[in-house]
Amino acid sequence: MRSRAAVDPLSPRSFALWFGVLAPPLAWGIHLVLGDLIFELGCSPGAGGAGILGLSLEAWALIETVVAGLITVAAGAMALAAWRHLRATSNGTGWNRAHAMALAGMGSAFVYVALIAYGSLAPVFLNRCSTSL
Helix, strand or coil: CHHHHHHCCCCCCCHHHHHHHHHHHHHHHHHHHHHHHHHHHHCCCCCCCCCECCECHHHHHHHHHHHHHHHHHHHHHHHHHHHHHHHCCCCCHHHHHHHHHHHHHHHHHHHHHHHHHHHCCHHHHCCCCCCCC
């Protein structure tokens, strides 16, 4: 019963709907924190700007950006799948809630994938490990 409730978009425990709504802002927040942390740690005087665990700082920034983007796109795809499933049914309050969550998940994924992509431009155009004037 518990696993069926997680799959059914009409259930208040639907994993697809909750993941679609919550994963994009969480992925963006983690991307924001890790993006700064990578360069903060890598550019510290003790690290010497060489990299972290054998990879360059740019490689780490690219990896965490791609992972955050994939999580956000997956959340949007799950919300889209739930929304498509809901189009065929209509049963009152549960349907209204699920439909709103599916739309919010799709919109949230669109906005946050754009923010993640925009945030990935800083390491490309800015000099790493440089001091300000």
